[in-house]
Amino acid sequence: MAATIRDVARAAGVSPSTVSRALASSELVNPATRERVQQAADRLGYRPNRAARGLITGRTGNLGLIVPDLANPFFPSIVKGIQARARQLDYAVFLADSDEDAAAEPGLVRALAKQVDGMVLCSPRMTEADLLAVSAETTLVLVNRRVGALPALTLDNAGGMRQAIAHLQALQHVRVAWVGGPRDSWSNRERRRALRTATAAAGMELIDTGNFAPQYEGGVAAADLVVAAGVTAVIAYNDLMALGVLSRLRARGIAVPDQISVVGTDDIPLSGMANPALTTVALPKEAAGRQSVDLLMSVLHEGDDTAPARRELPTQLLVRDSTGVAPPAHP
């Protein structure tokens, strides 16, 4: 079967421990011996068994990743970023999709905890209590959520919302609707809160249409409430929902942006391809993925000496065709 370290040792005429050293810390072993071992290893196609190594070193070289829903285009981008960075660092990654089921998340963490050095939880939906509880099982880094003193990488939700409101204000909008995402979502709460503050400061009115599934269908469902609210602009929790709104508005013969302006969040690949192209708050998704890995590494290596590891990445409003000057108010 597969060659073990003993096979290599035998082939090179040394002991297993020498092989181990030769393949790892180069300095502690005679160059000639090292060469011999290296060749034997190559010849036999030797690949160390990481599980066995992990058993003794306590380091697995693996990393866990949990996302709520891979079908939401927001997450694949993050996963790609994480993948890429993990691969550079020679880490393998376990992926689990919770299917937006908050109750399932702790189980997923626990299932993986023993096999990884740490995990990245992307937009976890589970309760704070659960989060704190599972944080004892392994090293955690949160993405898109902030809880207690847990290491976290967030995106500047508030800044994004402020930019959106400033943009709409410049276009003369006064009444704006908010189409909310999952109630359990931290970023949903953050965005809503920021919106409240920003609209109040701008002397604008914010109509909350409630919480909807963070998908195309959710936006479709919300669109009629938006129309009924008599607003001239709407901001949706994410692009998928914004696209749903767009589609429903078109179906009802309501012109975008002439009658209603629409703003999304995420800048998923397809938002630029929509017709009209969607104005949206762009989030640095792949960068967030990469940096979350870096954050995890720093936590893993520096121990718990410094301040809580946190980082916030900037967001950027992309103005496209779905927003325009507000129509004149009715008499």
Add this chain to the structure above:
Amino acid sequence: MAATIRDVARAAGVSPSTVSRALASSELVNPATRERVQQAADRLGYRPNRAARGLITGRTGNLGLIVPDLANPFFPSIVKGIQARARQLDYAVFLADSDEDAAAEPGLVRALAKQVDGMVLCSPRMTEADLLAVSAETTLVLVNRRVGALPALTLDNAGGMRQAIAHLQALQHVRVAWVGGPRDSWSNRERRRALRTATAAAGMELIDTGNFAPQYEGGVAAADLVVAAGVTAVIAYNDLMALGVLSRLRARGIAVPDQISVVGTDDIPLSGMANPALTTVALPKEAAGRQSVDLLMSVLHEGDDTAPARRELPTQLLVRDSTGVAPPAHP
């Protein structure tokens, strides 16, 4: 730190092996003892170390998955299917994204091989030789590709193309363009071949515009060639590309489906949301994911006794608004 099997043994006043047995094969141990062990385990929050278990049993309880590009909406659906089925079977899954780099794939397989019981390779781009070579490292199941006698789950590409051509023929189309995807892609070759056969049989003409990146941008780039070819219909390798074609046609003021009909493949979530909604060959993506795991399990358990494990899933043309009756030919 974390409780080991010895801790549980001590707490329950039995030997580690009894704990092992009590927690696994229920029959071989005294019910009373078993109860005691179970309680001790619960109390200590014991979770077996799967890596250690795998070391001795040879089964890791892990499964590998490699996809070319998670940013292509086709793959997340498959990954979700695989995830779901794997979880049911209590398997954890390693995910790697090769970023459409055929040369990187063998390395990814080898990196994971030792830590998994088997792997699913989704639309692998690597050469047949590489594929055969890595198939020695671990149990493989191919999705969306067929090579040698390797276990494979495929989708009925030919059937899908036949349905598309029959549909276009019914709509009076005679000249049809093909917008190809990655040259290395097996399904790309399959679809093209099927198209050749089907058009020939129908007395239609097929114009091949070449190979493009399997993304929105690829479709945009191909669209002008489609127009220049003077066809009344176009079939794209995938929906992303079809959407790109759609967008470029609109930009050029060419009406769809009035002047040109457009057909995609995959039925990604957004194809139904496009305007006009995209006619496409739907592939059972999540089902393919689930069944690929089942296939892997059957190969793993049944050994290599029976015929090569293969399965082909049916495809289904979804007729939507992007296809219509061909415009009358020019005099």
Add this chain to the structure above:
DNA sequence: ATGAAAGCGCTAACAG
């Protein structure tokens, strides 16, 4: 600079 021995956490004979 290298080898021998011990052991990571677990399961699988083998006794009893």
Add this chain to the structure above:
DNA sequence: CTGTTAGCGCTTTCAT
């Protein structure tokens, strides 16, 4: 039914 023994593949003292 249960404990003892051995060992999966690897790294790491501790000697030499």
